[in-house]
Amino acid sequence: MAASYNTCLLIDDNYLDNFITKKLLENSNFAKTVVTSESPAYAIRLLASGSVKPDVIFLDIRMPNMSGFEFLDAYDKLDIEKEGIKIYLLSSSFDPTDMKKSSNNKYVTHFIHKPLTHKILEDLP
Template structure:
């Protein structure tokens, strides 16, 4: 299983990756500090990542821009790739907007914790 962590905060990526490893979420964990770089990597892969943890507020390409760029690829990704938005925002508008994307499985307030990882593992049966 491949997991993408997309966040311009390198410390946040490190902490999330460490927690995923402590919770025995197996597989390859790829971290990206640029949504644009992650998008290019995802589109080059024959198999999409099983999980993506996506920050919303990033320079150049935001998490929203990333989700919009995935729209044409949605048939290839649906049912094979789950995206969880990781955000520090408590804005109701962000929650509502996240629900409008079929590829988004949930919105998680930073920082990601053990219970949320376990819930995702149970959902995916991993």
């Protein structure tokens, strides 16, 4: 089965969450390449430099130094082609404010509660 996407960028400050989610994405043949970043600021630099051109981004919300929403603000200012990039917020947050902010953000495709599973991947919009 061919991979659904070419490149997936996974942004989460938790190394273990990144490791497990990356393995799930690889085992599901979700994308040809899965790039991880424990730093949203570093992910912004990767995107700005063009060294990573993702089709899909999985983004945690609650991270130190730069939250997922702050990442989205910085992402908005990037001079890159954003058309066709799907951003999924992947969070353990059940805060209604986070869910509302995600639904009001033009870049967010969908809010997903951790952990990511094969079933969730199959049902992604």
